[in-house]
Amino acid sequence: MNEMIPPAGDRAAALKGLGSSRKRVEDVRFTQGKGAYVDDIKLKDMVFGDFVRSPYAHARVVSVNKEAALAVPGVIAVLTAEDLAPLGLHWMPTLAGDRQMVLADGKVLYQGQEVAFVVAENRYACADAIELVEVDYEALPVVTDPFKALEPDAPVLREDLAGKTEGAHGPRRHHNHIFLWEQGDRAATEAVIDGADVVAEERIHYHRTHPCPLETCGCVASMDKITGKLTLWGTFQAPHAVRTVASLISGIAEHNIRVISPDIGGGFGNKVGVYPGYVCSIVASIVTGRPVKWVEDRMDNLMTTAFARDYWMDGRIAATKDGRITGLWCHVTADHGGFDACADPTKFPAGFFNICTGSYDIPVAYVGVDGVYTNKAPGGVAYRCSFRVTEAAYFIERMVDILAIKLGMDPVELRLKNFIRKDQFPYHSALGWEYDSGDYHTAMEQALAAVDYKGLRAEQAERLEAFKRGESRSLMGVGVAFFTEIVGAGPVKNCDILGLGMFDSCEIRIHPTGSAIARLGTISQGQGHATTFAQILASEIGIPADDITVEEGDTDTAPYGLGTYGSRSTPVAGAATAMAGRKIRAKAQMIAAYLLEVHDDDVEFDVDRFQIKGAPERFKTMKEIAFAAYNQAIPGLEPGLEAVSYYDPPNMTYPFGAYICVMDVDVDTGVCDVRRVYALDDCGTRINPMIIEGQVHGGLTEALAIAMGQEIAYDEDGNVTTGTLMDFFIPTAVETPHYETDHTVTPSPHHPIGAKGVGESPNVGGVPMFSNAVMDAFKPFGLTHAHMPHDHWRVWRIANGLGLHG
Numbered sequence: 001m002n003e004m005i006p007p008a009g010d011r012a013a014a015l016k017g018l019g020s021s022r023k024r025v026e027d028v029r030f031t032q033g034k035g036a037y038v039d040d041i042k043l044k045d046m047v048f049g050d051f052v053r054s055p056y057a058h059a060r061v062v063s064v065n066k067e068a069a070l071a072v073p074g075v076i077a078v079l080t081a082e083d084l085a086p087l088g089l090h091w092m093p094t095l096a097g098d099r100q101m102v103l104a105d106g107k108v109l110y111q112g113q114e115v116a117f118v119v120a121e122n123r124y125a126c127a128d129a130i131e132l133v134e135v136d137y138e139a140l141p142v143v144t145d146p147f148k149a150l151e152p153d154a155p156v157l158r159e160d161l162a163g164k165t166e167g168a169h170g171p172r173r174h175h176n177h178i179f180l181w182e183q184g185d186r187a188a189t190e191a192v193i194d195g196a197d198v199v200a201e202e203r204i205h206y207h208r209t210h211p212c213p214l215e216t217c218g219c220v221a222s223m224d225k226i227t228g229k230l231t232l233w234g235t236f237q238a239p240h241a242v243r244t245v246a247s248l249i250s251g252i253a254e255h256n257i258r259v260i261s262p263d264i265g266g267g268f269g270n271k272v273g274v275y276p277g278y279v280c281s282i283v284a285s286i287v288t289g290r291p292v293k294w295v296e297d298r299m300d301n302l303m304t305t306a307f308a309r310d311y312w313m314d315g316r317i318a319a320t321k322d323g324r325i326t327g328l329w330c331h332v333t334a335d336h337g338g339f340d341a342c343a344d345p346t347k348f349p350a351g352f353f354n355i356c357t358g359s360y361d362i363p364v365a366y367v368g369v370d371g372v373y374t375n376k377a378p379g380g381v382a383y384r385c386s387f388r389v390t391e392a393a394y395f396i397e398r399m400v401d402i403l404a405i406k407l408g409m410d411p412v413e414l415r416l417k418n419f420i421r422k423d424q425f426p427y428h429s430a431l432g433w434e435y436d437s438g439d440y441h442t443a444m445e446q447a448l449a450a451v452d453y454k455g456l457r458a459e460q461a462e463r464l465e466a467f468k469r470g471e472s473r474s475l476m477g478v479g480v481a482f483f484t485e486i487v488g489a490g491p492v493k494n495c496d497i498l499g500l501g502m503f504d505s506c507e508i509r510i511h512p513t514g515s516a517i518a519r520l521g522t523i524s525q526g527q528g529h530a531t532t533f534a535q536i537l538a539s540e541i542g543i544p545a546d547d548i549t550v551e552e553g554d555t556d557t558a559p560y561g562l563g564t565y566g567s568r569s570t571p572v573a574g575a576a577t578a579m580a581g582r583k584i585r586a587k588a589q590m591i592a593a594y595l596l597e598v599h600d601d602d603v604e605f606d607v608d609r610f611q612i613k614g615a616p617e618r619f620k621t622m623k624e625i626a627f628a629a630y631n632q633a634i635p636g637l638e639p640g641l642e643a644v645s646y647y648d649p650p651n652m653t654y655p656f657g658a659y660i661c662v663m664d665v666d667v668d669t670g671v672c673d674v675r676r677v678y679a680l681d682d683c684g685t686r687i688n689p690m691i692i693e694g695q696v697h698g699g700l701t702e703a704l705a706i707a708m709g710q711e712i713a714y715d716e717d718g719n720v721t722t723g724t725l726m727d728f729f730i731p732t733a734v735e736t737p738h739y740e741t742d743h744t745v746t747p748s749p750h751h752p753i754g755a756k757g758v759g760e761s762p763n764v765g766g767v768p769m770f771s772n773a774v775m776d777a778f779k780p781f782g783l784t785h786a787h788m789p790h791d792h793w794r795v796w797r798i799a800n801g802l803g804l805h806g
C-alpha cells in the first residue's frame with residue numbers, strides 16, 4: 001500500500017512552495033495589458049482635477065485670480081488655500097512630524113509647488129483653465145544649497161515656524177534648521193581618531209535623485225453623500241495608513257473610508273507619502289458630489305513628489321597601520337527641501353542611517369545628522385531603500401576604499417580584515433543595532449573566486465601599463481562593495497509611523513473544497529506578492545500555491561497593515577503569513593486526529609497531509625481536512641478553517657551581499673563601459689529564486705542609473721533642470737549590462753521561515769560598487785574620491801583634472 005503514496009519530494013514539488021521558481025501569477029494579466037491601474041478607473045460622472053503649480057522656487061503669492069479659469073466651459077471649481085482654510089485642510093501633517101502646505105498659503109517654497117486645484121469635466125478643460133489662473137508672485141531669494149541655508153543671514157524659508165526653537169525631533173538652532181540627530185559616542189570616537197595611526201577623511205555627496213516609477217502617482221476620490229462613505233483608489237504603498245491619515249485629517253469616521261490600491265506600476269518608495277493631490281481630490285469630491293480623478297504627469301512626478309537622497313556626508317575613519325579599523329565619525333548635512341516629509345519611523349528622523357558602520361567590526365562610532373530646509377521639493381526618502389541605508393552603505397563603502405588607498409592595501413584585504421566574524425552574531429554595532437545573523441567571509445570568498453579577483457587585478461595592471469605606454473586610452477576599474485542591509489521594520493516597540501506600530505498581518509480562509517484565500521496588510525507594486533506569499537502558505541499548510549489566492553490593498557477586506565516599503569513585506573507580512581498558516585495547521589491536526597480516531601499527538605504533518613506516526617498509510621489530506629471542517633461536527637471545535645496573525649517582529653533582518661564589477665573607462669570621452677557585474681545576495685531562506693533574481697536585476701539597474709548619471713538637479717534660481725525623461729537618465733536595454741547573480745543562505749534566526757528582505761539590497765550594494773569601480777580606474781593617478789553621478793561629462797572632467805588629456 002505504501003507504494004501507492006507518491007514520495008514526499010514529488011508531493012512537495014506539486015505544491016510549488018518555498019524555493020520553487022514558480023512563474024508569477026500576476027503576469028498573466030500584466031503581459032496581456034489587462035492590469036487595472038488607477039488611471040484605468042472610470043466612474044460615472046467622474047471629473048478631473050489638476051494643479052496650477054509655481055514656476056518660482058521661492059516667492060510670495062500676492063493674489064490668485066480664478067475668474068478667467070472659471071469661465072472655461074466645463075470648469076467646475078478652482079480651489080485655493082483660502083477655500084481649504086475653513087476646513088483646516090490647507091496644511092497637512094507629514095510623516096516626519098512637520099506640516100506641509102496642501103495649497104500655497106501665502107508663499108511657495110519650491111518650483112512646482114501646488115498653488116490651486118482646478119476641477120473640470122475633462123482633462124482638456126482642466127489644462128486650459130490652469131493656463132488661465134492668474135497668480136501674482138513676488139519673487140524671494142532662493143537657497144538650494146543646504147550649507148548656505150544655514151548661514152546666519154540666509155532667507156527665512158518657513159515663516160510658519162518663525163521663533164520655534166523646538167521641532168518634532170528636538171531643538172532647532174537656526175531658522176532653516178530642522179533637527180540634529182546624534183547616535184553613538186562622540187567624545188570617545190574623536191579621541192580614537194585623534195590618536196590613530198592612520199585617518200582617512202572625505203566629504204561624500206549622495207546626490208538628489210528620484211524613484212521615477214513608470215506609473216506616476218494618482219487617485220480617484222468618490223464621496224457618496226447618501227451613504228456617507230468615501231472610497232479612495234490610489235497608488236498607495238500603505239493603504240491602511242492612508243485610511244487612518246485620511247480619517248484623522250478629514251474627520252470622516254474611519255469605517256466610512258475605504259482605501260483601495262489597485263495594480264501599481266512600480267512604487268520604489270515614491271508612493272509611500274501623502275500628497276496634496278489626494279487631499280484636494282477628496283475635498284473636491286465632497287464639494288462637487290462627484291468622483292474626482294487626479295493623475296500626475298511625468299514632470300509633476302519628477303519635480304514635486306518624494307525625491308531621494310541629497311545627503312552630504314563628512315566622514316573620518318581611523319585605523320592602525322596594519323589596517324584594523326578603530327573608529328568611524330560622520331556628520332551629515334541632509335537637504336530635506338521645503339518641508340520635512342520623510343517617511344521615516346517616528347524615532348528615526350534620518351532613518352536607519354546609523355547602520356553606517358556597515359559590515360565591519362568597528363569598536364567606536366559617532367554619527368550626527370543635521371536636517372535642513374531649502375527651496376527644493378520635499379520627500380527625501382525611499383527609492384529602493386526607504387530608510388537611508390543606501391546613503392549609509394555608500395558612505396562606508398567609499399570610506400573603506402579611501403582608507404585602503406591611504407594604507408596602501410587592497411580594498412578586499414581591508415574588508416576581509418575588518419568584517420564582523422560569523423561567531424560574533426548576533427552582533428551589537430557601535431551605533432546601536434543588533435545584527436541578527438551573517439557570514440560575510442564566506443560570501444566574500446565565494447564572490448572573489450567566482451570573478452577570479454586576483455586575475456582581474458593582474459589584468460588591470462597590464463592594461464595600466466599599456467595605457468602608460470600609450471597603446472590604449474582606456475582604464476580598467478574593479479569596483480567592490482560589501483553591504484549590510486537592515487530591513488523589516490518594526491519591531492513595534494521602536495518603530496512606528498504616525499504612532500501606528502509597524503507590525504503586519506495575514507488572514508487566511510480555507511474553503512470547504514480545500515482551496516484558500518489569504519489577505520495581507522501589504523501591497524505589491526510589482527514585487528510579485530500574489531506569487532510568493534502563496535508559496536509560503538503552500539509549504540506551511542500543504543495546499544498547492546496554485547489553489548491559494550493572495551489579495552492585498554483593499555482596506556475593507558484586508559487586515560490592518562503598514563504596507564510595502566523598506567523591504568518589509570517578507571520579513572514582517574511574510575512572517576505573519578507563516579504564523580497564520582501554523583494556526584491553520586494546528587486546527588487541522590485536531591481535525592485529522594478526530595477523523596483518524598487517534599490522539600492529536602499521534603498524528604504528524606507530512607507535506608500535504610496529516611498521517612499517523614509510524615503508519616503513514618493512514619492519513620487525511622489537507623483537502624479532506626478542509627472539507628471536514630465544514631461538514632462534520634467535531635467535538636470541542638468550531639466549524640470552519642480560518643486564521644489571522646498580526647506579527648510584531650522581534651528584530652529587523654540583516655540581508656547582505658558581495659558585489660563586484662569591472663568597468664572600462666575611456667579617458668577621452670568619459671564613457672564608462674560596464675564589462676562585468678557579479679552580485680551575490682544573502683537574503684536568508686529564498687522563497688522564489690526567480691523573483692529574487694528579477695528583484696536583483698531591477699535594483700542593480702536602478703543603482704547603475706543613480707551612480708552613472710541620474711540626478712534631480714537645480715540651478716541657482718531653484719529651477720529643476722532635470723524634470724523630464726530627456727534629461728533624467730533611465731537606463732534602457734542599451735545601457736543595462738549583463739548581470740551574474742549568486743547567493744549564499746544565512747537564515748534569519750528570528751523569522752519563522754528564516755527569510756530576509758531582498759528588494760532593496762541591489763540598490764544598497766549596487767551604487768557603491770559602480771562608483772568604486774570608476775574611482776578605482778583613476779586610482780593610479782592619485783584620485784581618492786569624486787562626486788556622483790559619474791556621467792560622461794563628469795568622468796571626462798576627472799580625467800582632465802588628472803592631466804590625462806596630455
Ligand code: PCD
Pocket residue numbers: 237265266267268269270381382383384385386387525526527528529532533564565566567568569570571683684685686687688689691692695698755756757758759760
Ligand atoms: N528571501 C526572499 C525575500 C524576498 N522574496 C521576494 O522578493 C520580493 C521582494 O521582497 P521584499 O524584499 O520583502 O520587499 P517587499 O517589501 O515585498 O517590496 C518592497 C521593495 O520592493 C522593491 N522591488 C520592486 N519591484 C517592483 N517590481 N516594483 C517596485 O515598485 C519595487 N519596489 C522596490 C522597493 S523600493 Mo521602497 O518603497 O523605497 O522602501 S522597498 C522596495 C517579494 O515578492 C518576496 O516575496 C523572496 O522570494 N525571498
Ligand SMILES: [Cu+]
Pocket residue numbers: 384385386387388389390485486487566567760
Ligand atoms: Cu533600506
